[in-house]
Amino acid sequence: MIALARKTLVYEWRRFVPAVLAVGFSGLLLAVQAALVLGIFGSAALYVTASSADLWAGYPGTQSVNFGRAIDPGVEMRLRLDPEIAAVEPYLWVDGEWSAGSVSSGSVSIYLSGISTRPDALMFAQVLPTALRDRLREPGAVIVDPVDLDTLSVEVGGRAWINSHAVHVVAVVPGLRGLGGVNVLASLDTARQIGGADAAAGSTYYVARTVGTGRAEAVRARLMAGRGSMGPVEFWTAPEFAQRSQWYWLLDTGAGVAVLFMALIVCLVGAVITSQSLASVVANSAREYAMLNALGASRWALARVVVEQSFWIGGLGLLLALLASSGLLLIAAAYHVPVAMTLLVALGCVLLVACLVLCSGLVAVRGLMRADPTLLLR
Amino acid sequence: MSSETATVQKTSANPKPSLMAEGLDKAFMSGKIRVQVLQSLGISIYPGELTLVAGPSGCGKSTLMSLLSGLQRPDAGHVYALGQDISHLDRRELERFRLLNTGFVFQGFNLFPALTATEQVQLPLGYMGVDDKRSADRAMRALEEVGMVHRANMRPAELSGGERQRVAIARAIVKEPPLLFADEPTSALDAENGQRVIDILHRIAGTHGATVLCVSHDPRLIRHADRVLEMEDGAIRSDRRSGTHDSQGVCA
Numbered sequence: 001m002i003a004l005a006r007k008t009l010v011y012e013w014r015r016f017v018p019a020v021l022a023v024g025f026s027g028l029l030l031a032v033q034a035a036l037v038l039g040i041f042g043s044a045a046l047y048v049t050a051s052s053a054d055l056w057a058g059y060p061g062t063q064s065v066n067f068g069r070a071i072d073p074g075v076e077m078r079l080r081l082d083p084e085i086a087a088v089e090p091y092l093w094v095d096g097e098w099s100a101g102s103v104s105s106g107s108v109s110i111y112l113s114g115i116s117t118r119p120d121a122l123m124f125a126q127v128l129p130t131a132l133r134d135r136l137r138e139p140g141a142v143i144v145d146p147v148d149l150d151t152l153s154v155e156v157g158g159r160a161w162i163n164s165h166a167v168h169v170v171a172v173v174p175g176l177r178g179l180g181g182v183n184v185l186a187s188l189d190t191a192r193q194i195g196g197a198d199a200a201a202g203s204t205y206y207v208a209r210t211v212g213t214g215r216a217e218a219v220r221a222r223l224m225a226g227r228g229s230m231g232p233v234e235f236w237t238a239p240e241f242a243q244r245s246q247w248y249w250l251l252d253t254g255a256g257v258a259v260l261f262m263a264l265i266v267c268l269v270g271a272v273i274t275s276q277s278l279a280s281v282v283a284n285s286a287r288e289y290a291m292l293n294a295l296g297a298s299r300w301a302l303a304r305v306v307v308e309q310s311f312w313i314g315g316l317g318l319l320l321a322l323l324a325s326s327g328l329l330l331i332a333a334a335y336h337v338p339v340a341m342t343l344l345v346a347l348g349c350v351l352l353v354a355c356l357v358l359c360s361g362l363v364a365v366r367g368l369m370r371a372d373p374t375l376l377l378r
Numbered sequence: 379m380s381s382e383t384a385t386v387q388k389t390s391a392n393p394k395p396s397l398m399a400e401g402l403d404k405a406f407m408s409g410k411i412r413v414q415v416l417q418s419l420g421i422s423i424y425p426g427e428l429t430l431v432a433g434p435s436g437c438g439k440s441t442l443m444s445l446l447s448g449l450q451r452p453d454a455g456h457v458y459a460l461g462q463d464i465s466h467l468d469r470r471e472l473e474r475f476r477l478l479n480t481g482f483v484f485q486g487f488n489l490f491p492a493l494t495a496t497e498q499v500q501l502p503l504g505y506m507g508v509d510d511k512r513s514a515d516r517a518m519r520a521l522e523e524v525g526m527v528h529r530a531n532m533r534p535a536e537l538s539g540g541e542r543q544r545v546a547i548a549r550a551i552v553k554e555p556p557l558l559f560a561d562e563p564t565s566a567l568d569a570e571n572g573q574r575v576i577d578i579l580h581r582i583a584g585t586h587g588a589t590v591l592c593v594s595h596d597p598r599l600i601r602h603a604d605r606v607l608e609m610e611d612g613a614i615r616s617d618r619r620s621g622t623h624d625s626q627g628v629c630a
Contacts, residue, residue: 001504002497002500002501004490004492004501007490007492007493007497008491008492010492011533012492287486290488291482291484292501294447294449294476295476295481295505295549295553296473296475296478296480296502296505297477297502298470298474298505301505373449373482374444374449374450376482376486377440377444377449377561377593
């Protein structure tokens with residue numbers, strides 16, 4: 001069988017370039033948007049994902065980590081009593097105002113995380129080396145992300161004020177960029193001091209590590225069932241709480257909906273351009289297709305040619321998108337733009353673009369169905 | 379108008395018509411106006427000869443060809459092609475019938491720009507399930523028949539108008555169809571190429587025993603046709619064979 005689709009694609013490649021570019025740009029925009037969504041909204045769950053705790057205890061109904069409220073200190077004891085829990089530590093959240101230079105100068109909203117300074121502490125274990133964690137033992141010592149130094153108008157070793165309490169930056173560590181405010185790490189003592197009376201008793205969260213792996217869900221269920229004797233508290237597994245935080249920012253704030261809407265527009269524009277390019281190629285060959293139909297080639301057989309062409313276009317466009325988005329995301333990461341990508345999301349983008357191409361092909365096939373061999377008669 | 383079938387008798391040893399129409403009606407909508415193109419038309423076409431349908435533009439000759447070839451269905455009446463009533467076949471059955479039995483040559487050559495002459499000719503065979511090697515052999519034989527072997531690897535952009543039409547003829551005959559339809563096949567060609575195409579069509583009818591039905595108002599074709607049907611206003615006004623002035627079988 002003569003490979004009509006492929007031969008036409010090669011010989012008349014200029015006609016197909018707009019379609020390939022449309023698919024490529026659609027794929028690129030989708031991938032970049034997805035990477036930005038993962039990067040930006042993923043940082044809403046940074047506190048969970050950068051820690052080695054697999055169980056979180058917080059105020060009931062907390063939608064995102066940054067909305068935590070103080071819970072009963074008795075929760076810590078209840079957690080420690082559970083035979084399947086290996087380690088427990090408090091995590092104190094304080095919303096603060098950062099001032100550099102002097103107390104009266106302009107301020108920046110920050111999220112102060114009061115964390116344990118033990119070498120085997122759970123909070124931020126993925127990003128904070130033990131040596132740097134140890135330096136938080138100094139009263140007033142804080143650590144920030146190096147990218148945030150400019151925002152905070154401070155340098156390493158510099159002094160600043162949080163809620164009028166003097167702090168000094170003892171080190172920087174990458175991977176702390178947050179959503180909605182600058183993340184600042186301090187010891188529990190420093191955070192309690194800055195947080196004042198509200199933070200003095202109890203903690204915003206208690207985080208725990210279970211014995212062995214895969215037991216978090218069962219422990220959570222047991223703790224939830226037995227929480228009647230405690231004050232108001234809810235338990236989540238780490239993935240559950242991370243997803244809860246991300247979904248809040250993604251869906252409930254409107255920002256995520258805007259991004260999804262943009263993705264929809266990208267798909268729509270890509271589909272329109274691709275289908276128009278394909279339809280134009282089909283229209284240009286309408287008489288040849290009608291001739292084949294006159295000779296007995298079924299419309300279904302001719303439709304296969306167009307669908308095959310759209311698959312080639314899709315494949316080439318996706319390759320283009322893969323190369324371009326990889327390069328762009330690498331550049332973005334080098335410039336500390338919050339981007340992230342997972343295999344699942346990448347496959348989702350590929351699937352979406354494949355659907356876009358298939359739909360475009362089917363729209364173009366509709367034009368083919370109108371190729372009537374009687375039009376060839378004079 | 380009579381609904382009698384044309385009664386010109388084939389003088390060869392095989393008197394059985396390969397194409398036969400009875401009481402054909404066909405109308406088209408032109409805006410809100412219904413235009414009756416053919417009415418109660420009957421005709422018999424025989425194998426082994428080049429039959430030409432001539433007449434002024436709009437007389438219905440192309441419509442007649444589209445009905446006899448199974449490109450369209452009549453509003454009423456019957457078309458018998460190779461003994462089979464094709465007038466009520468559905469679209470897929472008609473496609474199948476055309477695939478197995480018909481070849482077409484149109485005024486526009488309708489060749490795919492990306493394919494070489496051989497590939498153009500091979501293409502229809504692929505839809506019949508013929509493998510690449512056999513289809514290549516058959517394509518070369520068809521190209522040989524139209525004198526185009528030396529241009530077998532050329533694409534349409536590298537061929538002249540006459541050469542393109544010969545490739546189109548090779549594509550039409552590669553299936554060795556018993557029915558070959560040609561619509562104004564020489565209109566876009568100069569005298570030399572036109573004559574060459576006429577000779578090829580004539581030879582195909584003579585040597586292959588195919589039924590060649592040609593629609594044209596090219597006077598060169600009229601001179602070379604075995605039989606000429608003159609149409610006017612949707613009806614056949616005269617029916618004569620070469621060397622005769624017979625019009626005994628006029629119908630409709």
